[in-house]
Amino acid sequence: MKALIVDDDLVLADVLSFTLRRAGFQVVTAHDGQTALDAWRQENPDLIILDLNLPKLDGLTVCQRIRAQAQTPIIMLTVRGDDEDVVRGLEIGADDYITKPFSPRQLVARAQAVLRRAGITPVPGPLVAGDMTLDPSRREVYRAGQLLTQLTPLECRLLEVLMLNTGHVLTADTLINQIWGPAGGDRTMLKQLVHRLRSKLEPDPALPVYLETVPGVGYALVYRTPEI
């Protein structure tokens, strides 16, 4: 994930850079509007942090030029009382703004929110459904905090889709599509996959408690939340 930081205040730019780097970003900096545009073209960042108050080329102009070419998410940095510019910036197409001073945490959180909004997903975190947790990156299932099993890639994919739709019935076709894509996959394969997943998840695979069959329709992950 690459971020472009544009700020003429060298110290602030450094602080921002440090913050984002620590949050796992790759960082490029520019200190005026013209350089910013060049850097943007050259580096094609996933995110731009843009101070509005810039030499050479005004921040709003930079924003506008970029928007004319791409949807790269832009977060504006403003000072208090800049309301006028903020509104114009948002109209031009900036995604969000932060008013100085702000905490590093805030910058990171906003950056991630904006990225998510733009559909640029960083990492899929663990999924939770009732007492079950799935860590898709490790393909591990936990129940009551204890590691239950390891899943194969396909099993993981199936459970992922089901967990994202906990309590909803997904038709066989939907599942097949989500797992194998529009081209491949048939009922038999799904049947087998469900069978295999059940044998790993269910205490008694003959009497499924988690992965419910809805005859004639498909499957659902049973929706069941313990009282809090």
Place this chain on the structure above:
Amino acid sequence: MKALIVDDDLVLADVLSFTLRRAGFQVVTAHDGQTALDAWRQENPDLIILDLNLPKLDGLTVCQRIRAQAQTPIIMLTVRGDDEDVVRGLEIGADDYITKPFSPRQLVARAQAVLRRAGITPVPGPLVAGDMTLDPSRREVYRAGQLLTQLTPLECRLLEVLMLNTGHVLTADTLINQIWGPAGGDRTMLKQLVHRLRSKLEPDPALPVYLETVPGVGYALVYRTPEI
């Protein structure tokens, strides 16, 4: 697609509700944190619009409790200057936030974006006719909120068609076409299907109350208002 709106401002909640309904959502509302959690558990919504400023139980706490159990997408509603809370919300796992005031269009756009990103698959909503409810995704019929029976695929199809035309008589040919398609299906099969559906729906199948026969024409679902 079901949305849960949590806001203590009754007027705003109403506006939001209207907006989302118009966008095709089914809407449930709650006005404080505790009720919100109860509603969430009961309704299993696909999306939550959560005002951070709530009585009884703080919005951030609600967000956190939900995240401990599921990843139901959450959009926070905040006021300008709430930056600190927004950041904490995003860190806790909220999916997005909107700063008041905002346009209805914006809310809908964000809601849809969040749903898309969350990988939520749309399911057909329930059909209602009088005191009867059909959940096509589960092929279940409810009367007075109670589960009445499970239907087979064809039975469900028939009831679906009838419910979409509650109170209107559908000719045998129309029904056959809607259920089996232009190719297959004859009177005898329809006769049987009606028989089977009645045996599941009617308190006394010999004296049909819901699924009425119109001799020489076809069948109709009579509109029955729930007992009050």
Place this chain on the structure above:
DNA sequence: CAAGGTGGTGACAATTTGGTGACAAAATCA
């Protein structure tokens, strides 16, 4: 009245569906 049509009912057969185990093909890994 008898004949023919219509709709309801029960029984039964044919088909489909979902679960299961075994095994081969393919992918992955050392």
Place this chain on the structure above:
DNA sequence: TGATTTTGTCACCAAATTGTCACCACCTTG
């Protein structure tokens, strides 16, 4: 490469679903 894991395919069983038929009651009509 060979070993191991993962995935796809097949055959079988039990249960559920659906199609077919025969029969009955009722109504209309000639």
